[in-house]
Amino acid sequence: MILKKYTKDKQTQPKYKMSEDNKLIVIKPFGPSIAKVTIPKEIVDKLNVYIDSVVEDAEKSKKLDYGTKLAGNVKQEFYLEKEIMEKSGWLNFLANSSRVWIENSMKVKMTKFNLIQSWVVRQFKNEYNPIHWHSGHISGAGYLKVPSTFGETFQKEKRNVNGTLELIHGSKAFLSSSKYNIVPKVGDFYFFPHYLMHTVSPFTGTEEERRSISFNAFIDESIYNVFGSDVSISKNINS
Numbered sequence: 380m381i382l383k384k385y386t387k388d389k390q391t392q393p394k395y396k397m398s399e400d401n402k403l404i405v406i407k408p409f410g411p412s413i414a415k416v417t418i419p420k421e422i423v424d425k426l427n428v429y430i431d432s433v434v435e436d437a438e439k440s441k442k443l444d445y446g447t448k449l450a451g452n453v454k455q456e457f458y459l460e461k462e463i464m465e466k467s468g469w470l471n472f473l474a475n476s477s478r479v480w481i482e483n484s485m486k487v488k489m490t491k492f493n494l495i496q497s498w499v500v501r502q503f504k505n506e507y508n509p510i511h512w513h514s515g516h517i518s519g520a521g522y523l524k525v526p527s528t529f530g531e532t533f534q535k536e537k538r539n540v541n542g543t544l545e546l547i548h549g550s551k552a553f554l555s556s557s558k559y560n561i562v563p564k565v566g567d568f569y570f571f572p573h574y575l576m577h578t579v580s581p582f583t584g585t586e587e588e589r590r591s592i593s594f595n596a597f598i599d600e601s602i603y604n605v606f607g608s609d610v611s612i613s614k615n616i617n618s
Contacts, residue, residue, distance in 0.1 A: 521568030530584025542582035
């Protein structure tokens with residue numbers, strides 16, 4: 380059998396025009412849900428004032444140090460005290476934003492938000508955060524301070540990812556990307572499931588600080604445990 384070669388012939392090919400009835404819709408249902416929201420400026424300002432005071436207090440910085448429990452190769456990482464999280468509105472922001480994210484993503488009502496920890500990462504030039512993931516059920520990362528520049532690439536024609544956050548899931552395939560790159564902007568905050576791998580690239584060209592804030596939390600087990608009774612069955616077998 381001989382296959383006829385297909386060619387675009389303006390005279391023989393019918394003209395196709397998309398109408399409202401047959402409008403093409405791209406459906407991308409796979410992969411974890413991510414939410415982006417803006418931290419209110421008053422919360423950003425209150426947190427920065429608090430963080431600056433901790434940085435200036437060597438004793439308190441040592442007391443709140445969280446670096447040994449985190450993956451980053453950065454200058455300083457410390458957790459936030461409960462009092463400032465409540466007074467600044469940070470705790471309410473996390474709980475309310477998480478609820479809206481989960482309810483919009485899964486169409487279920489979230490009733491529990493139990494914060495494990497929230498912490499600050501102070502990153503400077505040549506420092507980085509390797510690929511890692513978090514504990515709990517849900518996590519997130521956002522920005523309180525961003526340098527005026529992240530420096531240039533050594534090879535000018537290459538894409539500049541200096542100082543950016545990269546979320547990673549699965550592997551690259553046809554019609555499927557495995558990475559989502561985020562350029563930091565003060566006030567931007569991203570929510571994602573705890574297991575989502577991510578990394579932060581180093582930057583150059585400035586002495587300014589890249590200040591980010593993150594958290595881990597538990598939500599309703601009935602929502603998080605998408606396998607339902609499988610867990611209890613496993614426990615019964617192993618008991």
